[in-house]
Amino acid sequence: MADHFFPLKDRFEVAEGTMAFVFDTSSEPDFSFRAGQYVEVFIKNPPYIDERKDHRDFSITSSPGDKNILMVATRLTGSAFKRSLAEISLGTVCKVEGPFGDFNLHENKDKKAVFIAGGIGITPVRSIIKDATEQKLPHKITLIYSNRNPAGTPFLKDLENFENENPNFKLISKMTEETGQVDANFIKESLGDLSNTAFYIVGPPGMVQGMTKYLEELGVSRDDMRFEEFTGY
Ligand SMILES: Cc1cc2nc3c(=O)[nH]c(=O)nc-3n(C[C@H](O)[C@H](O)[C@H](O)COP(=O)(O)OP(=O)(O)OC[C@H]3O[C@@H](n4cnc5c(N)ncnc54)[C@H](O)[C@@H]3O)c2cc1C
Missing domain, CATH: 2.40.30.10 (Translation factors)
Structure with a gap:
């Protein structure tokens, strides 16, 4: 080590x-x-x-x-x-x-990536999206990012800048004080087609479990999910 x-x-x-x-x-x-x-x-x-x-x-x-x-x-x-x-x-x-750790973007550029993060769970996702933007990776990446309000949203400006720079990256920012929590309906309506997609869920264990349940309700296979649990929160 x-x-x-x-x-x-x-x-x-x-x-x-x-x-x-x-x-x-x-x-x-x-x-x-x-x-x-x-x-x-x-x-x-x-x-x-x-x-x-x-x-x-x-x-x-x-x-x-x-x-x-x-x-x-x-x-x-x-x-x-x-x-x-x-x-x-x-x-x-x-x-x-x-x-x-191995919470890294998959290699197959033809498979879409969807990240679901809340609050401080953004940390590894910022790194991955910044890297994809700098390297001009061809992967289609969507981020569903949930926070209470804009002032409490880490790296919001950076993510908006990555979206402007990277035509393959889409930011879906959900402010729960205004529009409620992320749930299965919101995920389905935001993404549409869920096939050929790797889902990455990151955050405190309770959030990871909740999002996993929603994805399962939507018929996403566990084989297409990757997790990073911030144990300790
Ligand atoms: C792979 C990974 C990546 C992570 N990345 C991040 C990151 O990017 N940013 C980030 O903020 N965090 C991250 N975390 C979580 C981080 O390591 C901390 O656990 C978390 O930030 C909480 O730390 P704390 O000092 O605020 O609270 P702590 O003092 O660690 O307390 C956390 C919880 O443990 C309880 N607790 C306190 N003392 C004890 C005790 N003696 N025995 C049992 N429980 C106790 C507390 O009541 C509280 O609920 C990550 C964790 C993992 C595993």
Whole structure:
């Protein structure tokens, strides 16, 4: 398992209550990952400590094309770990393990991809869509992205920009305060033809289970579903 030691280079808000953290990877020019993978971030001697461990899993939300940086993003829940991450000085070196996971875009360009994400579940999806846009991949990609309201929607502007740049990417943004939750009807009406499609569902376990049930109701086979569960939420 690869251990890396990267200084925290920057942090900024990407939505109300959600912050991005950027690590400088320039000390390891060969560090690489596939869009959609995650890392474990450790803080040595954190300023705040609780009974939980000193590290968290975070999906990488930058793309492999973003040179010399690795960006993650998280909801600031008030946990000791996250308060520490939000307060340690820029330049603090953190241990980063990974990359891990296989939540990556399929290779068959003739098969459509549909991502269903809510809130912070967007992190690996942003990486995959940014990568597909930068590499001009031919895959037809749709994202159903559910949030309470625009102010609380991480990376909304970036996704709108990817949609403008990438003729193969369609963003379906659902603001639940205004128009209700994503359900089977909404998925069917938004997508129409569900055949020849790989579905990617990402977010807290409850959300992943709920969306899986809707897809099953719509006749989608489990063989055509991939999951990334953010256990811990
Ligand atoms: C593959 C993967 C990718 C992920 N990617 C992201 C990401 O991109 N962004 C992101 O924000 N999160 C991501 N997560 C989730 C992340 O790792 C954290 O679990 C999550 O952010 C919650 O952390 P926290 O510090 O806010 O809460 P925690 O302090 O970890 O608490 C989380 C839950 O555990 C409960 N809990 C607290 N202490 C204990 C205890 N001692 N024993 C049992 N339960 C306890 C809490 O009540 C709470 O319900 C990912 C997880 C996985 C597995």
